[in-house]
Amino acid sequence: MLERYDLALIEHFARWLPFGGPSAQTVFEEFGIPLETAYRRMLALTEPKVLKRVPSEHLKSLTAVAAYRVTLVRNVRRASSTRR
Template identity: 40%
Template sequence: MDKYNLALVEFYRQWEPFGGPPASEILAEFGLSKNQFHARYRALTLNRKGPRVPGISTGSREQDTATMKYTFSPHALPWASEI
């Protein structure tokens, strides 16, 4: 993993206890939309057997029930269609 991707994973880990990073912070830090950021995070941390990086939340109920309470799903909120 290069420095950019490691920074992205660490950034998410820091914000995870607060429900994940806000879109404004993601844009300022990485120049990505919230959807782009989360897609890249998932690609970096998941593979077919589970997390690639130990101790990283995957956002998957099957693989990560310990941090599930911190996982944000925009699909669960009717007003979040533009997220």
């Protein structure tokens, strides 16, 4: 089982997903960490050995957030490569 902190982070990201993800302000207010640190923590939570420990009711949220972030990064990379 994951720590409450990690589960809360997953839920926070999932709640803000329809709006493009959480802002730096909401992440800092809720968790006391910079947004970049939160994204790194979320990335770590997508590791296969960690996913096995995620309760099923949170797995869908984590998967949605991870998929959104991957798509966003891919689009940013495409956009920056076409500008060169």
